[in-house]
Amino acid sequence: MRLVGVYCLAKYACDFSTVQAAFLTVFAALSIEASYLRRSAAKRFQPFSLWIQPDYLKILTDAGLLSNAIEWGDLLKAKGVSGDDLLVPVPKV
16 A cells, blocks of 8 residues: 555656656565565574683593693693683692
C-alpha cells in the first residue's frame, strides 16, 4: 500500500513520467527492504566475547619441550615472569 502511494504521489502530484514514477517506486521498495533486513539482522546478532588462558606447562610438557617442573621454573625466570602473574604456579625448586 505504501508503494502505491509513492507511485501515485510521484505520477500525479509531482507530474513525473511513468518511467520516472516506476523507478522511484522501485527505489523506495528496495530501501524499505534494506531497512527491514538491517533491523532483522540486528535482532539476530548476539555479540559475545571469548577469552582463553592456555596452560603452557601442560602444553609444553605434552609436546616434549619440557621434561620437568624445574625447566618450567627456569623458563619463567628467563622470561622475567613471576608465578603470581600466571594461573599456573611456579614449582618450588
